[in-house]
Structure formats: C-alpha cells, structure tokens
Amino acid sequence: MARYLIRRTGEAAVLILVVSFVAFLLVYMAPGGPAILLDPNMTPEDAALMKNLMGLDEPFHVQYWRWLAAIAQGDLGLSLSVRLPVYDIIRQQLPNTMVLATSSLVLAVAISVPLGVIAAAKRNGPVDQAVALLSSFGLAVPAFWFGLLLVIAFSLKLEWLPAGGMATDGDGSFWDVAKHLVLPTLVLATSNMAQLTRHTRSAMISVLRQDYVRTARAKGVSERLTIFRHALRNALVPVLSVIGLLLPQLFGGAAVTETVFAWPGIGQLAVRAAFERDYPVIMGVAMVASAIVILASLLVDLLYACIDPRISVAGKP
Amino acid sequence: MSVSTLEQAPAPATAGKSPGRRAWIRFRSNRIAMLALVLLGAINIAAVFAPVLAPYPPNAMSIRERLQPPSIKHPLGTDENGRDMLSRLLYGARISLSVGLAAVVFAVFLGAIVGGAAGFAGGITDSVLMRVTDGMLSVPIFFFMITTLALFGATLGNIILVIGATSWMSVARIVRGEVLRNREMPYVEAARSLGAGPLYILFRHVLPQSWPAIIVSATLGIGWAILMESSLSFLGLGVQPPDSSWGNMLAKARGYMWNAPLLAFIPGFAIFLTVLLYNWLGDGLRDALDPTST
Numbered sequence: 001m002a003r004y005l006i007r008r009t010g011e012a013a014v015l016i017l018v019v020s021f022v023a024f025l026l027v028y029m030a031p032g033g034p035a036i037l038l039d040p041n042m043t044p045e046d047a048a049l050m051k052n053l054m055g056l057d058e059p060f061h062v063q064y065w066r067w068l069a070a071i072a073q074g075d076l077g078l079s080l081s082v083r084l085p086v087y088d089i090i091r092q093q094l095p096n097t098m099v100l101a102t103s104s105l106v107l108a109v110a111i112s113v114p115l116g117v118i119a120a121a122k123r124n125g126p127v128d129q130a131v132a133l134l135s136s137f138g139l140a141v142p143a144f145w146f147g148l149l150l151v152i153a154f155s156l157k158l159e160w161l162p163a164g165g166m167a168t169d170g171d172g173s174f175w176d177v178a179k180h181l182v183l184p185t186l187v188l189a190t191s192n193m194a195q196l197t198r199h200t201r202s203a204m205i206s207v208l209r210q211d212y213v214r215t216a217r218a219k220g221v222s223e224r225l226t227i228f229r230h231a232l233r234n235a236l237v238p239v240l241s242v243i244g245l246l247l248p249q250l251f252g253g254a255a256v257t258e259t260v261f262a263w264p265g266i267g268q269l270a271v272r273a274a275f276e277r278d279y280p281v282i283m284g285v286a287m288v289a290s291a292i293v294i295l296a297s298l299l300v301d302l303l304y305a306c307i308d309p310r311i312s313v314a315g316k317p
Numbered sequence: 318m319s320v321s322t323l324e325q326a327p328a329p330a331t332a333g334k335s336p337g338r339r340a341w342i343r344f345r346s347n348r349i350a351m352l353a354l355v356l357l358g359a360i361n362i363a364a365v366f367a368p369v370l371a372p373y374p375p376n377a378m379s380i381r382e383r384l385q386p387p388s389i390k391h392p393l394g395t396d397e398n399g400r401d402m403l404s405r406l407l408y409g410a411r412i413s414l415s416v417g418l419a420a421v422v423f424a425v426f427l428g429a430i431v432g433g434a435a436g437f438a439g440g441i442t443d444s445v446l447m448r449v450t451d452g453m454l455s456v457p458i459f460f461f462m463i464t465t466l467a468l469f470g471a472t473l474g475n476i477i478l479v480i481g482a483t484s485w486m487s488v489a490r491i492v493r494g495e496v497l498r499n500r501e502m503p504y505v506e507a508a509r510s511l512g513a514g515p516l517y518i519l520f521r522h523v524l525p526q527s528w529p530a531i532i533v534s535a536t537l538g539i540g541w542a543i544l545m546e547s548s549l550s551f552l553g554l555g556v557q558p559p560d561s562s563w564g565n566m567l568a569k570a571r572g573y574m575w576n577a578p579l580l581a582f583i584p585g586f587a588i589f590l591t592v593l594l595y596n597w598l599g600d601g602l603r604d605a606l607d608p609t610s611t
Contacts, residue, residue, distance in 0.1 A: 015452050022461065030468035136600075140593035142544055144551045145567060145585030152578050245454065252459030256548050270460055271552050274467035282467065286460040297455050 004305055012298040019290045020071065023283045024064050030279075071287065077280035081273075086284040090266060094288065096166060097258070097265030101250050103181055104188040105243070112193050113239065116200025120235075121227050123205060131197060138194030143253060147187040147260035154183065164262035184261040188253050192246045199242040203235040210234075237308050244300035247293045340529075343605040350601020353594040360591060364410035371404035376559050384577045393583055396566075397573055402580070406587060409561040413588070416477055416562070417543040421535050423481030424542075428488025429531075433519040435489070436496025447493070450486045458483045462545070466554045476555055480545045487534045492519075495527040529606035533599055540595035547588045563588045 048057075070077070076086035119131040155163035162168065162180050207213065208231050216226045254267035262268070266285050273281035334342070344350055363370060372392075379399035387394045393402035435446040462479050469475055499505050499522065508518055524531075549555030550564025558565060563584040570580035 011448070015455065018452065019456055023464070026461070026464055026468060031470075136593060136596055140540065140544075140589055140596055142547050142551075142564075142567075142585055142588045142592075144548065144564075145581070145589065148567070148571065148574065148581050148585065152574055152581070156575055248455060248457045251457035255459055255463065256552065259552060270463060271554075274463045274554060277467060279468070282460075282464045286457075286464055289460055290456045293457050294455060 001305065005302060008298060008301055008305075012294050015294050016291055019294075020068060020287060021064070023286050024067055027279045027283060028060060028063070076284035076287070079273075079281050080278045081276045081281075086280045089269065089281065090284055090288050093264055093266050093269050096263060097251070097254050097267060100181065100184055100188060100258070100263060100265060101254060103185045104192065105246075105250060107185055108189040108192040108196050108246075109243070111189075112196035113200050113236070116197045116239075117204055117227065117232060117235070119197070119201045120204035120208060121223075128201075131201070135194040135197045138190045138197075141190060143187050143191065143256050144260050146190060147183065147257065150183050150186065151260075164260075166264055180261075180263075184257050184263050187260065188250065188257045191253065192250060195246060196239070196242060200235065200239050203238045204231060207231045207235045237304065240300060240307070241304050244297040244304075247296050247300075251289045251293055340605045344601055347601045347604060349597050350605070353597035353601065357591070357594045357598060360410065360594070361414060363407060364414050367404075367407035367411050371401075371407045373401040373404045375405045375408035375561055376400060377404075384573060384580070386577075386579070394577070394579055396580055397569065397577075402583060405561045405566060406563075406583060409563045409566055409584065410587070412473070412556055412560060412562040413543055413546060413564070414591070416473065416480070416546045416556070417539045419477045420480035420484065420542040420546070421538045423477060424485040424538060425488050425531060425535050426485075427481065428485035429492050429519070429524060431485065432489035432492030432494075433496055433515070433523065436493040436500065436523075437515045437519070443493075446489075450489050453483065453486050459548075462549065463552065463554050466549060471549070471554050471557055473556065473560075476546060476549060479549075480542050484538055484541060484545075487538075488531055491530045491534060492524070492527055495530075496523050499523050499526065529602075533603045533606060536595055536599035536602055540592040540599070543588060543595070544592050 067077075074087055076090070078084070079086050079089060082089070115131050119128040122128050151163045154161045161182055163183075164180075166180050167176050168180075204227075208227075210231075213226060213231055216230045217223075221230070251267070254265060255271055256267070257263065258265045258268035259271050266289060270282060270285040270289075273279075273285065377400060379395070381399065382391070382395050383397055383399040385391055385395040385399075391401050391403065393406065395401055396405065431446055431450065435443045435450075462483060465479050466475060496519070505518055505522055508522060513521070546555055546562065547564030547567070550562045551568045553565075553568060556562035556565050558569075566584040567581055567588075570577070570584070573580055
C-alpha cells in the first residue's frame with residue numbers, strides 16, 4: 001500500500017510538471033510571441049527592447065525555469081488586461097467554480113447511481129430501455145444549447161429562475177445563490193450523469209453475475225437485499241474510479257457552462273482571457289485547473305486502493 | 318410438425334457466411350442502428366449537395382427580411398441579417414461534419430502511430446507512451462484547446478488539429494492491445510524474417526485486424542468531435558464568421574433568444590441529432606462487430 005501511494009503520488013507530480021511544460025511551450029511557440037501581444041503597433045526596436053525588459057530574449061529553458069520557480073511560490077504573474085496578479089484573480093473566482101463543480105458532481109451521483117442500479121436490476125426491461133435512451137440523449141446534447149433551452153423555458157417564459165450570474169444585485173443570500181445555481185448545475189451535470197449511469201449499470205450487471213450474488217439468492221435473500229446489501233457495495237468500487245475520470249470533463253465543461261450562465265468562475269475567466277490573449281491568465285487557469293483535477297484524481301485513486309486492496313497488490317489501477 | 322421442418326430447423330441464419338456478412342446480418346436486425354445509418358446518410362448527402370439544395374446563397378443578406386418566422390419563402394425563417402436559415406444550416410452541416418470527420422481521421426492516424434510504437438517497442442517507450450495516453454485523459458484538456466486556438470488562431474486547420482490531437486487515446490489503446498496480441502504470432506514473425514519493418518507490419522498486418530474496434534471508436538469519436546467543434550465555435554474560438562458552422566450560428570442566435578427562440582433551437586437541434594445518431598451508429602456497430610462485449 002505504501003509503495004502504491006508513493007508511486008501514484010510521484011506520477012501525479014510528474015504529470016503536473018509535464019502540464020506546466022506544455023502550457024509554457026504553447027505560449028512560447030505562439031506566433032509573434034508574448035511581447036507582440038501587448039501592442040501590435042510596436043516598432044521592431046521597441047519590441048526588442050520590450051522583449052529584453054521582460055526577459056523574453058533569453059533561451060527557452062531559462063525562461064521556463066524562471067516561470068516554474070515563480071509558480072512554485074504562488075506567483076502566476078500579472079494579468080495583461082486588468083493589471084492585477086493572476087493569483088488574486090483566480091483565488092477570487094475559483095471558489096465559484098468549485099461550488100458549481102461540486103453541486104454538479106453531487107447531482108450526477110445522486111441521480112446516476114440509483115438509475116444505473118434500477119436499470120441493471122431490470123435489465124432489458126422497459127425501465128432499462130428508457131434509462132438507456134435518456135443517457136444517450138445526455139451524451140449527445142450540446143451543453144450550451146441545453147443551457148439556452150433551459151434559460152428560454154425557465155427564465156424567459158416561466159420566470160422561475162434567473163438566467164445568469166451568481167446573485168441578484170444587493171442580494172447574496174444563500175437562497176438567492178442557490179436559485180442561480182440550479183440551471184448551471186443541471187447543464188454541467190448532464191453529460192456526467194449519462195456516463196455515470198452507463199458505468200453504474202454495467203458495473204452492477206457484472207457484479208450480479210458473481211457467485212456470491214447467486215449464493216445470496218439461492219439461500220433465499222430477498223431481491224431487494226441482494227441488490228442493495230450484497231451487489232451495490234461492490235459495484236460502487238468501479239463507479240468511484242469513473243468519478244475520477246469524470247473530473248477533467250467537469251472542469252473543462254465549466255468553461256462552456258459558465259459562459260452560458262455568466263457564472264463568475266475560472267472557466268469563464270479562461271474563455272475571456274483567451275479572447276483578450278491575456279496569456280498569464282490563460283496559463284494560470286490551465287495550471288490551477290489541471291493541478292486541482294490531478295490532485296482530486298489522486299485522492300480518488302488512493303481512496304479506491306483503500307476500499308479495494310486488490311488494486312495496490314496488482315499494482316495497476 | 319413434419320419431418321422435413323425438423324430437419325431444417327437447427328441451421329443458424331449466419332452459418333457459412335463471412336465475418337463481415339455475419340456482422341451485417343446482426344447490424345441489420347438492430348432497428349436503432351439502421352435508423353441512425355439511414356438518417357446519417359441523408360444528413361451527409363444533404364451536406365454534400367448543399368449548393369444544389371440550399372434555396373439561397375448562405376450569406377445573402379436581406380435587411381428587410383430579418384428575423385422572420387418560417388414561411389414558404391424561408392422554410393426555417395431568417396436570422397438577424399435576413400439570411401435564410403435553411404441555407405445556412407445546410408452550409409453549416411458541410412463545415413461541422415467535415416471538421417468532425419477530418420479530426421477523427423487525424424486522431425485515428427495519431428492513435429495508430431502511438432499505439433503501434435508502444436506495442437512494438439515495449440519496455441520504457443511503451444510505459445512512457447501509455448503514461449502520456451493516461452495523462453491526456455486526466456487533465457482538463459479543454460482549457461488547452463481554447464488556449465491553443467486563441468494563441469495560434471482559430472483556422473479550420475487548427476481546429477481539426479486541436480480536436481484530433483486530443484482524441485486519439487482510445488485508438489492508441491486498441492492498436493497497442495492488438496500489436497501485443499499479434500507481435501509473437503508466427504505470421505508476424507514470418508513477415509519480420511522476410512525483412513518487413515515495424516511500420517509495414519503495423520499497417521499491413523496489425524491494423525487490418527483492429528479495424529472493427531477502430532471503426533467503432535472512430536464512429537463514436539465523430540460525434541464527440543462535432544460536439545467539441547460546436548462548443549469551441551459557440552465560445553467564439555472555433556469556426557469564424559462569415560463561415561457558418563452549427564456552433565457559431567447558435568452563438569449569434571443567443572442575442573435574439575426572446576424574439577426568435579427558433580433561431581437558437583434549430584442549429585442546436587441539428588448538432589444534438591447528428592451526435593446522437595453517430596453514437597447510436599457506433600453502439601450498433603459495436604454490437605454487430607463484437608457481439609461478446611457489452
């Protein structure tokens with residue numbers, strides 16, 4: 001177990017380093033280079049001077065090392081468009097994304113696991129087919145379109161829920177924020193819900209084929225008890241690892257969902273920064289989001305290994 | 318019951334047929350997959366013949382006819398510049414579908430190279446390449462896609478490259494598995510002893526065996542690629558105006574949600590339907606080509 005823990009943590013650290021390298025390389029290779037982005041009308045002499053001042057004429061590895069050393073100290077640089085430290089901007093907006101991502105994940109698990117279990121228990125029945133149809137819809141629906149339809153229905157026509165933002169001006173109460181959270185949560189959860197339902201169903205089906213389930217049935221345990229006491233516990237183990245795989249999509253999807261609903265999180269921040277070519281912000285968000293997802297997946301994997309001792313023995317999750 | 322029917326009964330319908338033929342017989346009996354195949358055929362043909370089918374040029378503006386509801390003259394109404402929606406939808410299909418297809422072709426190519434290299438080289442190369450494959454799936458890659466397109470420009474070529482470069486992983490796993498399974502087979506050894514290089518063996522001997530799994534993965538990948546393209550275009554980091562893709566049509570329609578909700582509904586529904594049909598087709602192909610998997 002200890003060896004597995006160390007190896008898995010080392011892998012996560014290497015992955016974060018590789019991600020930082022890719023993020024830096026992308027900006028380094030961008031046509032025109034970062035200095036040109038400041039002012040396209042700059043004369044070549046001014047540009048050269050600017051590059052010199054910003055240290056952009058130094059070799060790649062020197063620049064990368066300096067950037068990496070700064071990040072390690074929590075210094076993500078200055079935003080080009082608003083002249084504020086990127087760290088402060090991200091720190092301000094990250095909690096909003098975490099709220100949205102967490103509520104979506106909770107909703108996805110709360111709906112998908114029961115649906116998947118029921119579908120597996122009533123395999124090939126009408127309920128199973130309805131669940132399959134719903135999840136194929138959930139996988140195919142473009143999040144931004146689904147979001148707009150919900151806004152048209154619930155905000156513009158019915159006027160039940162706000163169309164965007166995180167709170168009404170002058171109001172920041174829990175219920176106000178909760179009302180703003182409903183539609184974005186639903187949109188962000190949809191695709192995850194569909195995938196999680198499918199995985200729960202197939203995990204449950206393979207567990208229901210196991211000998212101990214047959215034994216439970218044979219000794220007269222009721223179907224309900226068999227499914228919830230014996231089968232579900234073991235089916236939940238692979239489901240947990242799927243949740244780890246869904247985290248990247250949860251954060252990536254936040255970019256679209258937050259833009260649709262003007263939710264002030266880091267996804268929306270990244271999209272806006274991309275438009276303004278505010279590269280310190282883009283790199284900062286990409287780094288922070290990747291680090292969070294990688295660490296969260298690490299946590300899920302370690303949890304997974306605790307629950308299922310076969311993992312750390314076999315060595316490969 | 319007569320004796321003759323008893324004698325005929327046990328022969329299964331697929332006996333004595335080639336694997337492709339058997340797969341087709343299985344596929345044909347899947348109603349949802351057949352429906353998807355027929356509708357996708359129609360959608361793709363409509364996209365190819367858009368210049369013939371579209372009643373107007375896609376960018377022909379008519380300010381007097383802006384934001385019109387569906388009529389005989391404009392079957393799906395007009396947009397905020399008075400452009401005919403049906404025509405734009407048909408031309409948008411050309412871009413959305415071809416970007417999806419091109420991205421998947423690129424992804425299959427990349428996946429075959431990575432998976433083939435990992436499988437043939439083994440050892441440290443294999444573990445590094447497989448760690449990269451896993452790594453690609455465990456970071457929020459979408460942020461890197463928008464970063465790349467913002468920095469390098471959202472041209473059609475870049476969009477295809479970015480989507481392809483982020484969706485080769487399942488093909489790489491399939492090909493690697495197939496290489497490992499075949500590497501020590503006598504026929505591969507025979508080919509090698511005759512002087513065939515790894516690339517030749519990969520493309521001539523291993524890939525043909527992986528086609529069923531690759532086709533399934535690629536079909537599901539087209540749906541994913543179309544979703545990605547439309548998301549990027551919706552954010553304004555994908556297909557740029559005046560070119561119309563389904564995603565950027567929807568982005569424009571956002572501003573007219575109250576007056577003309579249909580404007581936002583139609584392109585989104587086109588994306589939804591096409592992606593859904595590709596996924597159904599992919600599921601159907603999986604059931605037909607590999608009946609043992611669930």
